[in-house]
Amino acid sequence: MKLLFLCLAADMLMSNADPSAYxxxxxxxxxxHQYHEQRGGLLTICDSYGISDPGIxxxxxxxxxxxxxxxxxxxxKPDFVCLKKSVEKGNTSFVYxxxxxxxxxxxxxxxxxxxxxxxxxxxxxxxxxxxxxAGGKGxxxxxxxxxxxxxxxxxxxxxxxxxxxxxPNPTQKSLDxxxxxVDRIRVVDAGLSGDTLAPLGTNRNxxxxxxxxxxxxxxxxxxxxxFHIVEDNTTFGYCACLGWPTFEFFxxxxxxxxxxxxxxxxxxxxxxxxDAVLKRNVDVLKWVAxxxxxxxxxxxxxxxxxxxxxxxxxxxxxTAAPKSIREQIRALDWGNPFAAxxxxxxxxxxxxxxxxxxxxxxxxxxxxxxxxxxxxxxxxYEELPNALLLQMQTRVLLRALTNTLxxxxxxxxxxxxxxxxFNQQKYPDRKMLPDDLKKKIRDHIARQKDKQKxxxxxxxxxx
Numbered sequence: 147m148k149l150l151f152l153c154l155a156a157d158m159l160m161s162n163a164d165p166s167a168y169x170x171x172x173x174x175x176x177x178x179h180q181y182h183e184q185r186g187g188l189l190t191i192c193d194s195y196g197i198s199d200p201g202i203x204x205x206x207x208x209x210x211x212x213x214x215x216x217x218x219x220x221x222x223k224p225d226f227v228c229l230k231k232s233v234e235k236g237n238t239s240f241v242y243x244x245x246x247x248x249x250x251x252x253x254x255x256x257x258x259x260x261x262x263x264x265x266x267x268x269x270x271x272x273x274x275x276x277x278x279x280a281g282g283k284g285x286x287x288x289x290x291x292x293x294x295x296x297x298x299x300x301x302x303x304x305x306x307x308x309x310x311x312x313x314p315n316p317t318q319k320s321l322d323x324x325x326x327x328v329d330r331i332r333v334v335d336a337g338l339s340g341d342t343l344a345p346l347g348t349n350r351n352x353x354x355x356x357x358x359x360x361x362x363x364x365x366x367x368x369x370x371x372x373f374h375i376v377e378d379n380t381t382f383g384y385c386a387c388l389g390w391p392t393f394e395f396f397x398x399x400x401x402x403x404x405x406x407x408x409x410x411x412x413x414x415x416x417x418x419x420x421d422a423v424l425k426r427n428v429d430v431l432k433w434v435a436x437x438x439x440x441x442x443x444x445x446x447x448x449x450x451x452x453x454x455x456x457x458x459x460x461x462x463x464x465t466a467a468p469k470s471i472r473e474q475i476r477a478l479d480w481g482n483p484f485a486a487x488x489x490x491x492x493x494x495x496x497x498x499x500x501x502x503x504x505x506x507x508x509x510x511x512x513x514x515x516x517x518x519x520x521x522x523x524x525x526x527y528e529e530l531p532n533a534l535l536l537q538m539q540t541r542v543l544l545r546a547l548t549n550t551l552x553x554x555x556x557x558x559x560x561x562x563x564x565x566x567x568f569n570q571q572k573y574p575d576r577k578m579l580p581d582d583l584k585k586k587i588r589d590h591i592a593r594q595k596d597k598q599k600x601x602x603x604x605x606x607x608x609x
Contacts, residue, residue, distance in 0.1 A: 156470075187489075208246050253505055315382060316375055316415070316422035325370045330396035333357040333434055337388025338406035339538060341416050344388045345587035358437035365437065372429035375413070375422040382420035391434070391442055410446030456525070459477055459518060463528065468509040471496045475530065490533060503538065507546035508555060510535050515557030522598050533560050540575040547583055553590075560587040560599075565604045576608045584608070 209220075209227050221228040226247030233240045314320070335355040337344040360366065389406030393413075396402060405415045410431055412421045424430055431443040468477055474493045497506055514531035520523050535543065547559055562568055564587070569576055584607060591603050 157609070205246050208300060215479060264577060270523055312416060312417040315379065315419045316377070316420060318377055320417065321373065321375060321415075322370075324395065325373065327397045328366060328395045328403055329363075329398065330359075330361050331366055331369055332359045332394040333395065333437075333439060334394055335390070335439075336392050336394045337390050338392045338404055338414065339388055341404055343392060343404070346388075346390060357439035358434060360437060365433075369433055371429075372426040372433060374425040376425055377422075381423045383412070384420055385409070385412065386415070391439070407442065409449065460525070460527065463513075463517060463525075467513050467531075468497060468501075468506070470499070470501070478530075490530075490537075493530075494534065494537065497534065504543045504546040507535070507538055507543045510538075511543075511546070511555045511558035511562065512552065513558065514561055515554035515559070520598075521561055521596075530556065532562060532565060532567060536567060540572060540578055544578060544580065551586070556586055556590045559583070560590050560603070563587060564591075564599075564602045566606065569606045579608060 205227055206222070209229070217229045217231055219230045226245060229240045229242075229244045229246075231244075233242070264308065333356070334343060335346070336355055337346055385408045389408045392404055392406045394401060394404050403415060403417070405413050407413055407430075408421060411427050412423045414421045428443075428446075431446055434440075435443040441562050464472055464475060471493050477492075497510075499508065510531045514528075514535065517528040543562075547555075549560070563579060563583075587607060588603065591599050
């Protein structure tokens with residue numbers, strides 16, 4: 147029987163952090179990519195392999211074949227495993243962090259090009275070796291390689307968090323003290339990085355455009371009267387963006403401070419530890435508009451309109467969900483969609499107790515096909531039906547699709563079976579799709595004439 151021997155066995159661990167020690171032996175593989183780098187006490191190794199050994203059908207199989215069993219820590223997820231081991235050799239300490247996973251951007255054609263069979267896997271082996279000696283410290287592994295590694299995500303939503311700092315919290319008193327010295331206000335078409343203007347155009351060498359620029363006492367007093375913040379610690383945050391526009395405050399010819407506006411609602415001043423919400427943000431935006439720059443107010447109003455439409459879209463999507471799980475879905479934390487997807491047990495329990503597995507599958511396909519219509523750039527919550535479908539056996543899903551299907555059901559099936567998640571997490575099941583279902587999917591997608599959907603189909607749907 148073929149053995150997967152990762153030379154990460156005890157003898158290797160007790161030897162040294164040599165890149166040549168990391169290799170696959172006695173196993174039919176084809177290397178896709180190999181990267182080794184050593185800097186100081188830190189060695190990084192990232193190798194990708196197509197594994198066609200029929201005895202390796204999952205990431206867990208790779209771990210189980212390793213001769214090391216007594217790992218200091220082990221963290222298992224459906225699409226990766228992270229292991230850690232510390233070893234002392236004389237005066238030298240080795241800390242090994244190993245992550246074994248299926249790359250999210252791997253495509254079936256990559257697996258097949260490497261000779262992987264239906265039972266094979268496209269596995270990436272990632273090692274970080276931190277070496278330190280007595281009396282000295284090596285480099286520490288990055289946070290992403292800890293025993294609870296984060297799953298990467300693509301999201302454009304600002305992250306609200308307050309970084310550690312010794313600066314004081316926002317107060318109206320400090321803001322009033324600043325404004326009491328001001329006799330000129332300039333609004334600049336730029337964001338703010340620290341205390342430095344950050345032009346938002348494509349040419350970063352361009353000087354930022356000045357919007358309102360006023361010395362008039364009446365206008366400045368009008369600004370002071372509405373530039374008030376909410377002094378409530380629970381409202382303090384830290385937006386991930388640079389803000390827009392930026393207020394520049396002058397006393398005579400001296401630039402006293404720069405304060406950036408964020409999403410028309412909050413402000414950031416480098417003297418404060420956090421961003422503060424404006425009490426009268428609309429009045430501030432109206433002041434800017436009345437002084438010659440209406441775009442910030444228009445942008446804020448457009449954001450409000452989009453938020454209303456997004457809520458309506460969410461309610462339509464929720465209405466399309468199986469009735470038995472709507473209450474549980476509404477209770478999920480959609481402020482953090484990835485956390486919401488990890489907390490699916492109440493949803494699964496409610497769903498499984500309501501219908502037969504085939505009926506559940508059909509209702510989930512109906513729901514997955516009732517989103518905004520996009521397969522890229524859609525709201526994160528639309529991935530919930532996909533996560534639930536992935537937990538079901540493929541043969542059950544296929545049995546549910548043998549009857550006449552509605553447009554939403556075939557849309558959901560097309561979206562699911564051409565998704566990267568299905569094709570990566572259940573790679574061997576790809577060939578289970580019957581020809582008549584594949585034809586329905588291809589015909590359905592062809593009628594939409596959507597380039598993104600067509601490209602996804604060509605990439606992931608088995609011929």
